[in-house]
Amino acid sequence: DVQLVESGGDLVQPGRSLRLSCAASGFTFDDYAMHWVRQAPGKGLEWVSVISWNGGSIGYADSVKGRFTISRDNAKNSLYLQMSSLRAEDTAFYYCAKASGTMITAAFDIWGQGTMVTVSS
């Protein structure tokens, strides 16, 4: 079975950094692009970032551009999100999602259970 397990969520002060990880299993990781999508408490879904199968193409939402960095390690079947200069409005559940194809224009078809990031002093 396809499984995505996020980790790294925590309570962090504004302006600090945090790194999220997503461990993938049950599929050939380097055959697919990967996404991060977030959901603030009681709010809707917001796409955050996407990385192509080999990391050659990357996209970010305007709300995180310049502060967040997505990366992947295909040898470790892992996806990462380095978050810096965190703000209160970054508080959300962060989901890792597998894309349906190799490129950043491929939609999310399988989602992890998410990890909570709380930005507060």
Added chain:
Amino acid sequence: QSVLTQPPSASGTPGQRVTISCSGSSSNIGSNYVYWYQQLPGTAPKLLIYRNNQRPSGVPDRFSGSKSGTSASLAISGLRSEDEANYYCSAWDDSLSGWVFGGGTKLTVL
């Protein structure tokens, strides 16, 4: 304010047919596929419809999707209590070079 526009709520009684709309523009729905996701309370989203009207294996044929111009719709027939959830539409946006979502529609089964 979401790029794609959905009604915040919808409702129906068991057995009824309900539709949820999703309105966009030429840079997203007008030129790309639409996807629908179901999020049951306290759980992660699940893909319900892909490429406008295709159902992943395991999704009942009570769920169907359609697209016309810059709008799309999700229809649920034979409504059941377990369909009570939040539903989101999504599409790639060529102008933003990124993915966009609708604000979500909370479906209540009366």
